[in-house]
Amino acid sequence: MRLGIISALHEEQQGLVEAMERPYKLMHGMREYFLGQLWEIDAVCVLSRIGKVAAAMTATTLVEKFGVTHILFTGVAGAGAPSIRVGDIVVAESLVQHDMDARPLFPRFEVPLTGLTHFSSDRHMGLQLADAAQRFLAQDFAAAIDPQERAVFALSGPRLHRGLVASADEFVSGRERIQALGEAFPGLLAVEMEGAAVAQVCFELGIPFGVIRTISDNANENAATDFMRFVKSVASRYAFHIVRQFCLGINASSLP
Numbered sequence: 001m002r003l004g005i006i007s008a009l010h011e012e013q014q015g016l017v018e019a020m021e022r023p024y025k026l027m028h029g030m031r032e033y034f035l036g037q038l039w040e041i042d043a044v045c046v047l048s049r050i051g052k053v054a055a056a057m058t059a060t061t062l063v064e065k066f067g068v069t070h071i072l073f074t075g076v077a078g079a080g081a082p083s084i085r086v087g088d089i090v091v092a093e094s095l096v097q098h099d100m101d102a103r104p105l106f107p108r109f110e111v112p113l114t115g116l117t118h119f120s121s122d123r124h125m126g127l128q129l130a131d132a133a134q135r136f137l138a139q140d141f142a143a144a145i146d147p148q149e150r151a152v153f154a155l156s157g158p159r160l161h162r163g164l165v166a167s168a169d170e171f172v173s174g175r176e177r178i179q180a181l182g183e184a185f186p187g188l189l190a191v192e193m194e195g196a197a198v199a200q201v202c203f204e205l206g207i208p209f210g211v212i213r214t215i216s217d218n219a220n221e222n223a224a225t226d227f228m229r230f231v232k233s234v235a236s237r238y239a240f241h242i243v244r245q246f247c248l249g250i251n252a253s254s255l256p
């Protein structure tokens with residue numbers, strides 16, 4: 001197994017490269033790829049930057065140039081429903097591109113000529129990610145997140161959710177907009193800007209993948225402010241510990 005780990009922003013992956021054994025940096029297509037061992041897993045870490053094209057380019061390069069066999073996307077997202085709270089964790093079971101609209105040629109949200117609106121993540125990786133997130137919440141959360149930050153974001157008893165994630169080249173920052181998306185996609189858990197692009201690339205290349213997101217904001221009028229604060233002070237702690245727990249879990253069970 002060689003695991004590609006993508007995040008959009010530095011803060012969503014902070015600490016991982018430092019945790020790598022014998023890291024080796026290669027530049028390609030204006031990105032730095034760090035190759036090495038993460039808790040005994042052969043890994044390649046890279047920042048995609050924001051958006052679907054950036055994510056698709058990065059995922060494709062990881063597979064075609066760096067030979068990764070599995071891809072993990074880790075980062076933050078806006079809440080897709082009122083029941084999802086800042087600090088909760090979402091593991092994607094399926095992903096949709098909510099800005100895809102080739103009507104009247106194809107049905108709304110369908111990726112033309114694939115016949116698909118929803119792309120499923122790898123079931124086994126999803127289970128491993130959910131286990132890793134549960135272990136993070138139970139074992140690491142209390143020590144990893146500063147009490148002051150916990151108070152600022154009212155992070156009390158964060159929960160894990162599994163289900164639908166919607167991506168687009170759009171930062172969702174309006175109450176009515178997120179409500180409309182919730183109505184268009186029943187069961188929507190989170191909105192972000194990369195996951196479904198990685199999902200399409202992995203579907204087309206036959207690569208198992210997983211997407212895990214920490215909720216940074218409510219995708220409403222306060223989203224940009226909350227997002228910046230959360231990403232700076234909390235997101236990197238979540239990402240580091242979840243990836244660590246994921247790698248330890250793989251060592252214990254071994255992915256097919």
Ligand code: ADE
Pocket residue numbers: 076077078079170171172173191192193216217218219220223227
């Ligand atoms: N990533 C984090 N918050 C987001 C939001 N509100 N919209 C899109 N992507 C996000």
